Amino acid sequence: MxxxxxxxxxxxxxxxxxxxxxxxxxxxxxxxxxxxxxxxxxxxxxxxxxxxxxxxxxxxxxxxxxxxxxxxxxxxxxxxxxxxxxxxxxxxxxxxxxxxxxxxxxxxxxxxxxxxxxxxxxxxxxxxxxxxxxxxxxxxxxxxxxxxxxxxxxxxxxxxxxxxxxxxxxxxxxxxxxAKPVLAADCYGPGDTIICVVPIDMAAPKGRLILPQVQVLREALDHSAIAMICKETELARTLDMLPEPPALVVTDAQAIKTVAMLVPDDVPLTTFSSLFARFKGDLTPMVEGALALDQLKDGDRILIAEACSHHVQDEDIGRVKLPALIRQYSGKTLTFDVAAGHDFPEDLESYALVLHCGACMFNRAEMVRRLRECARRGVPITNYGVAISKLQGVMPRVVAPLLTQSASFTG
Ligand SMILES: Nc1nc2c(ncn2[C@@H]2O[C@H](COP(=O)(O)OP(=O)(O)OP(=O)(O)O)[C@@H](O)[C@H]2O)c(=O)[nH]1
Ligand code: SF4
Ligand SMILES: [Mg+2]
Missing domain, CATH: 3.40.50.300 (P-loop containing nucleotide triphosphate hydrolases)
Structure with missing residues (x-):
């Protein structure tokens, strides 16, 4: 996120x-x-x-x-x-x-x-x-x-x-x-254990968790699951403590590489971003959109779409870290533009890819509309977390627990 x-x-x-x-x-x-x-x-x-x-x-x-x-x-x-x-x-x-x-x-x-x-x-x-x-x-x-x-x-x-x-x-x-959307509750049952991995780095807000983390924890309580939370540095110990493997591990996308190495292959693993991509709209087009990262050419433009005008930090994921990662991954000369707030630029078609933030300030309808608009205008769209998973080579693993769940809605 x-x-x-x-x-x-x-x-x-x-x-x-x-x-x-x-x-x-x-x-x-x-x-x-x-x-x-x-x-x-x-x-x-x-x-x-x-x-x-x-x-x-x-x-x-x-x-x-x-x-x-x-x-x-x-x-x-x-x-x-x-x-x-x-x-x-x-x-x-x-x-x-x-x-x-x-x-x-x-x-x-x-x-x-x-x-x-x-x-x-x-x-x-x-x-x-x-x-x-x-x-x-x-x-x-x-x-x-x-x-x-x-x-x-x-x-x-x-x-x-x-x-x-x-x-x-x-x-x-x-x-x-x-219908009441679920975040992760279709991936575990009552009494199951899930682990949330939350890195506490310079970018983490002081003294609190962020809303997506709180929502996943709260949902686990609502479904009578047992939620454990740790940093990536304590993950191996947390896994060892459990008598049986957890039903799900959810990590911040930025720690996915380390976490993917620690979590056994047969344990479902995903990221908060993937959960929210599904919760806020639809994960499938985001996964398809991430494949555009393999097709980038010299001179391509990428739109960083932020759903709100937040305070930009030095190590901002959308404006700093992701552009650097993508340039390194593709080896291409690329231009990154930023659009903040509710507006997509008029010349959307001139972009090779839209990289969307976690959209925590958007409602589901807004995100669904954005996905629909990109599809109509033929522009691939993905979000930060799904893109990071792709760049780190773990996207299939991260989205598998969510795409195999046919019912992503209850009630
Ligand atoms: N008779 C009658 N007049 C109405 C009714 N509803 C609104 N009006 C009148 O119609 C005029 C315009 O009402 P508004 O609610 O300002 O209309 P609006 O669509 O918001 O107008 P704009 O903000 O200018 O686009 C006012 O003089 C209202 O008193 C109604 O049900 N019956
Ligand atoms: S809406 Fe997007 S840019 Fe704004 S705080 Fe949420 S994730 Fe960040
Ligand atoms: Mg009026």
């Missing part, structure tokens, strides 16, 4: 629900209706919401969500165009969207926008707002039916529609996100 792995509450557990639509459709009013709070400013001036507004909220029956109120998709002028681009980016971060329509009904632009977003895999609930002024046109309802698009009616003025929208959102939530 990234040295700076962020330690805030796991954001990945929240659904991100965007409110989109034309200016003045009533997006902000609907957000206020759904939350029962004055979160967003409402006015009859078109273009009131300029920057995306995030509002965390407990929305039953879904649970914790973050609403993202956005600028209208029909905003105009130089600034307006930038706002529309920002809205599209906000939608990239969403698990689903409420597309809000006013008394004008669904215009051609609305329909094109909705279709576009659905092609990108975004589940959409159409909300015919301003129900106190008009009922939805039969034409619009037929179109929604034809498209298989769920819809609801609402009026922010009459405070009508909240309950049915909440229920419809619950039904709309993608199954893969409703």
């Amino acid at each position: 990234c040295n700076a792995v962020n330690d805030q509450a796991p954001r990945g557990m929240r659904y991100h629900i965007a409110l989109a639509g034309r200016r003045n459709a009533g997006k902000s009013s609907l957000l206020n209706l759904l939350t029962g709070q004055q979160v967003s400013i409402v006015s009859d001036t078109a273009g009131t919401t300029t920057d995306a507004v995030n509002k965390p909220f407990e929305l039953l029956p879904l649970g914790p969500v973050t609403f993202i109120d956005t600028a209208g998709i029909d905003d105009e002028g130089e600034l307006g165009t930038l706002r529309v681009a920002a809205t599209r980016k906000a939608l990239n971060r969403a698990d689903m969207a409420l597309y809000v329509v006013d008394e004008q009904g669904l215009t051609d632009a609305d329909r094109a926008f909705i279709q576009d977003q659905r092609n990108l895999g975004l589940p959409i609930l159409v909300v015919f707002n301003k129900g106190d002024l008009t009922s939805p046109a039969a034409d619009d309802l037929i179109w929604c039916d034809e498209q298989g698009l769920p819809f609801q009616q609402a009026s922010s003025v009459n405070r009508h529609g909240r309950r049915s929208i909440c229920q419809a959102l619950y039904e709309l939530a993608p199954e893969e996100l409703k």
